[in-house]
Structures are given as C-alpha cells and as structure tokens.
Amino acid sequence: MSTFMEHNRQASASPMASRGRGRKQAKKGVQLTVMVVGTSGTGRTTFVNTLCESNVLDHAAPVDPKMAHLEPGIQIKPITVELEEEGVRVALTVVDTPGFGDNIDNERCFSEILNYIEIQYDHILAEESRIKRNPRFKDLRVHACLYFIPPTGHALREIDIELMRRLSPRVNVIPVIGKSDTLTMTELSDFKQRIMEDIEYYGIPVYNFPYDEEEDDEETIVENSELRNLLPFALVGSEEDIMINGEAIRGRRYPWGIVEVDNDEHCDFLRLRQALLTYENYRTERLSRAVSGNVGPNNHDIVPPEEIAAQSARLKEDHLRREEEKLRELEMKHQRELMMRQQELAAREASLRALETRLGE
Ligand SMILES: Nc1nc2c(ncn2[C@@H]2O[C@H](COP(=O)(O)OP(=O)(O)O)[C@@H](O)[C@H]2O)c(=O)[nH]1
Numbered sequence: 604m605s606t607f608m609e610h611n612r613q614a615s616a617s618p619m620a621s622r623g624r625g626r627k628q629a630k631k632g633v634q635l636t637v638m639v640v641g642t643s644g645t646g647r648t649t650f651v652n653t654l655c656e657s658n659v660l661d662h663a664a665p666v667d668p669k670m671a672h673l674e675p676g677i678q679i680k681p682i683t684v685e686l687e688e689e690g691v692r693v694a695l696t697v698v699d700t701p702g703f704g705d706n707i708d709n710e711r712c713f714s715e716i717l718n719y720i721e722i723q724y725d726h727i728l729a730e731e732s733r734i735k736r737n738p739r740f741k742d743l744r745v746h747a748c749l750y751f752i753p754p755t756g757h758a759l760r761e762i763d764i765e766l767m768r769r770l771s772p773r774v775n776v777i778p779v780i781g782k783s784d785t786l787t788m789t790e791l792s793d794f795k796q797r798i799m800e801d802i803e804y805y806g807i808p809v810y811n812f813p814y815d816e817e818e819d820d821e822e823t824i825v826e827n828s829e830l831r832n833l834l835p836f837a838l839v840g841s842e843e844d845i846m847i848n849g850e851a852i853r854g855r856r857y858p859w860g861i862v863e864v865d866n867d868e869h870c871d872f873l874r875l876r877q878a879l880l881t882y883e884n885y886r887t888e889r890l891s892r893a894v895s896g897n898v899g900p901n902n903h904d905i906v907p908p909e910e911i912a913a914q915s916a917r918l919k920e921d922h923l924r925r926e927e928e929k930l931r932e933l934e935m936k937h938q939r940e941l942m943m944r945q946q947e948l949a950a951r952e953a954s955l956r957a958l959e960t961r962l963g964e
C-alpha cells in the first residue's frame with residue numbers, strides 16, 4: 604500500500620489530477636482524517652459510529668453529581684477504520700472532540716482542539732525536514748472538520764460563529780446540522796438558509812466545495828455546486844438497525860414512522876459521506892499547499908506555515924502554563940488536606956492522652 608505522503612506528492616505535482624471525484628484516486632487506497640466538533644448532545648458520537656459503520660465510540664457516561672463541579676477535561680483520541688467508497692479502500696481516521704458545554708471554560712476546550720490540529724502540521728514539517736524519512740510516518744493532518752450546529756431552528760449562536768471563524772483558516776470546516784430529524788422540512792430549509800446567510804454576513808471561510816466555472820470539467824462543476832447548495836448538511840445518526848420488509852435499515856423509529864439514515868429524502872448523510880470519502884485528493888492538495896506556503900485560487904485565508912508553527916508554539920506554552928497551574932493547585936490542595944489530617948491526628952492524640960490519664964487515675 605502506498606503511503607499517504609506519496610499520494611500527497613502526486614496530487615501536488617498535478618493539480619488537475621485532483622479534480623473529478625474519485626476518478627484519479629489510486630486503487631491502492633487513501634488515508635483520510637475527519638474531525639467532529641460541536642456542542643455536547645448534538646449527536647457527534649452517534650454520527651461517528653454511523654459513519655464508521657460500527658460502534659467504535661462509547662457515549663459519555665452520565666456525570667456523577669458529586670463530581671459535577673470538576674471540569675471533565677479533554678481527551679482527543681483518534682480512531683481508524685477501513686471503509687470502501689467507489690471501489691477504493693479508505694482508511695478513515697475520525698477524531699471526536701469533547702463537546703462544548705461539558706466544560707465551563709469553552710476557551711480551554713477550544714485551544715485543545717486547535718492545538719491538536721496544529722501539532723499535526725508540526726509533525727509533518729519536522730518529518731519533511733528530516734534527512735532520512737521515516738517510512739512508517741503517519742500523516743494525521745485533519746482534512747475536514749465537521750462543525751455540528753444544534754438543531755435549534757433559530758440562527759447561529761455566538762459560540763458557533765466564534766468557533767467556525769477561528770477554525771476555518773486552519774482546517775476545512777464543513778458546517779452540519781446534527782439531529783436534523785428534529786426539524787420539519789420547512790423549518791430545516793429555513794434554518795439552512797439562515798445559517799448560510801450568517802456565515803456569509805460574518806465572512807466565515809467555511810469549505811464551500813470550490814469550483815472554477817472556466818477551468819473545471821462539467822462534472823466537477825455540477826457536483827460541487829450541488830454539494831454547496833446542500834450546505835449545511837442535515838445529518839441523522841443511528842446505531843440501530845431497523846427491519847423493514849426483511850431488510851436491515853439504519854434509522855430512528857418514531858411513533859409516526861421511521862427516519863432513514865441512508866435515504867437522500869430524509870437527510871444529507873449519504874451525500875456528505877460520499878463527498879468526504881471521495882474528495883480526499885482535493886483537500887490534501889489544498890492543505891499541502893498551505894504547508895508549502897503556495898496558496899492558490901479559492902484558498903482564502905490560509906495561514907502560512909510559519910504562522911501555524913508560531914501559533915502552535917504559543918498554544919503549547921499556554922497549555923504548559925495551564926498544566927503548571929493545575930499542578931500548583933493540586934499541590935496546594937494536598938497540602939491543605941495534609942494539614943487537616945495532621946490537626947485531626949493531633950486532636951485524636953490529645954484525647955487519647957486525656958483518656959490515658961483518666962484511666963491511670
Ligand atoms: N433525534 C435524533 N437524536 C439523535 C441523533 N443522533 C444522536 N441522537 C441522540 O442524541 C443524544 C446525544 O447523542 P450523542 O451522539 O451522544 O451526542 P454528542 O454529545 O454530540 O456526542 C443521544 O440520546 C442520541 O441517541 C439524531 O440524528 N437524531
């Protein structure tokens with residue numbers, strides 16, 4: 604199997620090779636990394652399990668009230684599965700991130716996510732500057748970041764705007780609506796429209812399936828404009844198979860009927876899945892250009908590599924400082940506890956001595 608790096612170089616050498624879905628994809632398989640970000644409870648974990656076609660992730664256990672005052676902290680654990688799309692093997696790595704709202708301090712949660720994205724750039728810059736390449740090096744740069752918007756039916760919230768705005772220059776952000784089956788068809792289409800109006804109004808450079816009317820072939824133009832019109836993708840996830848006429852269907856059962864995951868009439872899951880799994884080349888090229896500093900058309904607001912490296916150094920410093928603070932707090936807590944224990948012990952000793960004296964008497 605070819606390494607992702609080889610694939611990368613091919614794509615950069617010939618920009619046109621990347622156009623057209625899947626056509627030029629090597630039969631030997633591709634590697635793709637997708638990150639999911641959003642508020643807690645928007646269906647991220649369920650989506651990951653739906654996309655990976657198995658329950659690779661556990662749902663967060665309910666919070667123990669006794670522990671509710673503690674920040675749950677952050678765990679970013681990528682998982683990799685093998686899928687197939689249009690006859691091409693795809694090694695899909697999914698990175699589920701902690702949900703906003705689980706932590707009181709969203710800022711910290713956010714910088715952990717940015718940190719994760721940028722460390723992958725550090726790794727690749729370091730690998731590229733090595734004299735002898737490591738053949739087992741795994742490129743885990745994030746190709747696409749799905750931003751889960753909760754299905755409120757209102758408009759984007761300040762936190763959505765803020766997060767998408769800060770993520771977009773560093774990674775291809777694709778906005779999606781989680782649990783979209785909770786909205787009616789009219790509510791959903793109005794909500795989609797309002798979201799895109801907000802994204803435009805605030806100038807958020809989300810990934811909009813770029814195409815060039817003059818340069819691209821007909822097929823690419825049609826496909827990309829269709830995908831662009833679907834933004835933000837309406838998603839439904841399910842970890843359950845429902846039998847309909849002897850056929851197992853992934854869906855959600857309601858008293859009034861069944862919502863099917865793999866049905867274009869019910870949600871945009873299939874179209875997003877296909878777009879994600881077949882656009883690999885395009886994105887790698889876009890991101891590797893960002894790394895080499897050669898920014899082409901449509902690549903608005905891409906952060907140059909020096910800036911990414913500087914940013915990531917800053918983030919690491921922040922991270923270290925916070926870790927230090929945490930350690931200091933912990934140490935103080937332990938000291939306080941120790942003092943309390945010592946006092947308790949002293950009190951007990953005193954009462955023991957009093958008892959002894961009384962017994963002696
Ligand atoms: N109606 C509906 N509920 C969903 C959907 N996906 C997940 N859920 C439910 O929403 C709750 C939170 O889902 P989860 O995937 O854990 O969200 P996360 O916190 O973003 O990871 C669970 O009860 C899920 O069963 C969906 O597409 N539609």
Ligand SMILES: [Mg+2]
Pocket residue numbers: 647648649662663702
């Ligand atoms: Mg979750």
